[in-house]
Amino acid sequence: MTSNFHDQVVTILPRLRVQALALTRNRTMAEDLVQDAVCNALAAQESFIPGTNFSAWMHRILRNRFISDLRKRRETTDIEDVPAAALATSASHEDRLALKDLAEALDRLPEDQREALIMVVIHGMSYEALAEATSCAVGTAKSRVFRARRQLEAWMTGDVPAGAALQARVARVKGILAERGVAGARVAGQGATELRP
Amino acid sequence: MTPPKDSRSSRLSKNNKKNRQDDPFELWLKRGLHQLFDEVAREPVPEELLRLIEDDRKIRK
Numbered sequence: 550m551t552s553n554f555h556d557q558v559v560t561i562l563p564r565l566r567v568q569a570l571a572l573t574r575n576r577t578m579a580e581d582l583v584q585d586a587v588c589n590a591l592a593a594q595e596s597f598i599p600g601t602n603f604s605a606w607m608h609r610i611l612r613n614r615f616i617s618d619l620r621k622r623r624e625t626t627d628i629e630d631v632p633a634a635a636l637a638t639s640a641s642h643e644d645r646l647a648l649k650d651l652a653e654a655l656d657r658l659p660e661d662q663r664e665a666l667i668m669v670v671i672h673g674m675s676y677e678a679l680a681e682a683t684s685c686a687v688g689t690a691k692s693r694v695f696r697a698r699r700q701l702e703a704w705m706t707g708d709v710p711a712g713a714a715l716q717a718r719v720a721r722v723k724g725i726l727a728e729r730g731v732a733g734a735r736v737a738g739q740g741a742t743e744l745r746p
Numbered sequence: 747m748t749p750p751k752d753s754r755s756s757r758l759s760k761n762n763k764k765n766r767q768d769d770p771f772e773l774w775l776k777r778g779l780h781q782l783f784d785e786v787a788r789e790p791v792p793e794e795l796l797r798l799i800e801d802d803r804k805i806r807k
Contacts, residue, residue: 555800555806562791566786566787567783567786567787570783570786584795584798587795594806647778648782651775651782652782655782667779670776670779671784671787698775701775702771702775705771705775722774726770726774
């Protein structure tokens with residue numbers, strides 16, 4: 550069991566890193582959070598019941614550690630830190646700007662909604678698994694994902710009063726959406742998870 | 747004649763699902779999130795963290 554436990558910890562590390570980044574929005578803090586969560590998990594491994602959902606157990610430990618840390622120090626964000634790697638891609642100028650807008654909009658979401666959206670989209674996690682990993686009801690998990698998506702859409706497509714900067718952002722995203730249309734979007738969405746309840 | 751409620755909701759549900767799958771914003775959002783986070787997930791695990799796990803594995807053997 551011990552060996553299997555450690556293998557599972559190693560296997561889940563990339564997913565923990567994504568969850569940690571979704572929560573902290575800061576690379577350094579995310580790395581620290583993963584390390585702290587792994588230390589907690591190793592110390593508490595006797596409390597894990599083999600055959601139960603290891604992924605949910607591990608995500609809960611990381612989340613609890615994040616909440617515990619948050620109580621000790623007020624949340625800080627470093628939006629320049631997060632999308633740097635993603636923005637250094639071969640995407641077009643407009644795409645990169647839209648991606649940066651998306652990263653900034655993500656920063657403005659409540660952390661539970663951001664975490665839920667990212668775990669469903671990036672990890673392909675079901676609402677049931679998300680609920681178990683974040684210690685909430687399935688309906689709450691669905692609602693968090695739905696509200697995150699709806700809020701991002703409002704910010705990114707201008708369903709809220711807009712200043713000049715937001716108007717420029719809206720124009721960019723609308724331009725990209727219009728260019729791609731449904732046909733292009735279908736390709737991008739293959740295998741994607743449904744975001745609405 | 748009004749169709750039974752169940753069959754109507756089932757049809758509406760299928761239409762909604764199709765509409766959602768075709769929603770350009772939803773698909774753009776998913777692609778954007780993958781661009782932002784997939785790279786992070788693919789980064790190599792820090793050696794220090796792997797060593798921590800392996801040291802614990804040895805101790806517990």
